[in-house]
Amino acid sequence: MNYYQQRAALLEHATQVEYGLIVIGGGVTGCGIALDAQSRGIPTLLIEMHDIASGTSSRSTKLIHGGLRYLKQLEFGLVKETGRERAVVHHLAPHITIPEPMLLPIIKGGSMPKWMASMGTLIYDFLAGVKKSERRKVLNKADTLAAEPLLSGLNVTGGIRYYEYRTDDARLTMALACTAKAQGTTVLTYTKVVKLMYQAGEIIGVKVIDRFTDKEYILKSEEVINAAGPWVDSIDEQDADIRKNKLVLTKGVHIVVDFKKFPIQQAVYFDVGDGRMVFAIPREKKTYIGTTDTKYTGDYKEPGIEEADKTYLIGCIRTAFPGVTLTVADIESYWSGLRPLIRQRDSKSPSAISRKDEVFQSATGLLSIAGGKLTGYRKMAERIVDIVAERLKLAYDIDTCQTEFHLLSGGDIAKHGGLDTFIAEMLPVLKAFGLDTNTAARMIRLYGSNIHLYEAELKHIDERLASINLPDWQKAQLQYTIKHEFVCKPADFIVRRTADFYFRRAEAEQYASELIKAMQLLLGWTDQEYALYNEEWLLFLKK
Incomplete structure (x- = not known):
């Protein structure tokens, strides 16, 4: 069962x-x-x-980072703790926590002059205990524009290259x-x-x-x-x-566009002129941009996106990357999440809380x-x-905290020589089942050392799915997530287990109806339950 x-x-x-x-x-x-x-x-x-x-927890900027901007607020303790935790989380889950070089362009007249950015990232490296190969590097104007040609036309005076860790939250x-x-x-x-x-x-x-x-x-x-x-x-x-009444909720929106329309060479963390900083991050043939930071009082489950959110983020891109001609119509998908922040006595802007x-x-x-x-x-x-x-302590024999050393599910790949070596080792195994290179690599990154469990599903596609018009690799993925990852509804799989809704939106909408039929067969839904969950998914799409 x-x-x-x-x-x-x-x-x-x-x-x-x-x-x-x-x-x-x-x-x-x-x-x-x-x-x-x-x-x-x-x-x-x-x-x-x-x-x-x-x-x-599925609607963040998808970074394991110390929060460089919190140095502006003099929150040294927060930056030190979260900065050092980056390396811990990377060790615990190396398949889903990947070092990401980040470019911080310095703009003439911006909110962060070069000396401040240089000093700030130096302090950041020190507090976070960053390893030598990932320490910040100060770039001149030419090197900055070479690193990201799309900044050409902006009044760039230089830049900083430093490292964060990209994840799938x-x-x-x-x-x-x-x-x-x-x-x-x-x-x-x-x-x-x-x-x-x-x-x-x-x-x-x-x-x-x-x-x-x-x-x-x-x-x-x-x-x-x-x-x-x-x-x-x-x-x-x-x-x-x-x-x-101890919380202040602020909303953060991220938008996703096709990489071809915003082909940045690496992740960029840039000044937008209103005192805020925004990320633009390439991922899986897409580029996502965020985030907004506004106080929120509406529905908690689906905060949604307003026209103002869309125009703000598109405006940020067009200001920082003069040659990029994105419009609101280019937004393919988005996510919107709520930050439960601690209410403070003095009234502050959302970004300052x-x-x-x-x-x-x-x-x-x-x-x-x-x-x-x-x-x-x-x-x-x-x-x-x-x-x-x-x-x-008197009721149970309780140990001290063990989580710094306890590898997370799928994270046992160091013995294979690291993620790249593990991917190279497993690619031929999955390609033998008919997966193309990109899909096979994506499966390995999703499941890490649990990939053998996914492989087992490839070997035993449920015969009840014979009539379902999905490729075997996707049937196996659905079987795996139902057995091992608590999948109960369509959005569990399409949105959170695979991120297909965000980064492969067109494909997700195309396969969703067949997937829901497959879920009925595997989960034993009645026809009434099938109709309910199918309608629920269609309603989610409309929202």
């Missing part, structure tokens, strides 16, 4: 267990906490009301969830917390509803952590003691965590699990 078919039994079983910890929220923070706690010896239950990484979060599950964590997706449960003034668990059946369950634990991202405040409203995380403790025992960055997920988890470990 696959995960979708096991969910009901998992929920029933969870009612019979008293966990050491319940974690609310299946984003990168919640999954990081679940892995940390379970690997220390605390029996953990992870609850997510939608899909893993369905919120902010949803894949990183999935790797955390899979690793936590392998350690013993119970993972429940599409399970919504509807009530916090208390006894004698202390939190003892949660009431949840299965979003597929509408059946309610009571789940108990010694400790509860609310790591629900933008939803932290709405859950905390039920608690009698914890601080309320600190990205530091904070833990909130209630007299009832409830713990909540918010703020922070994708890069800092592991240290955030460590800090809050330290509190839980202290509380539970």
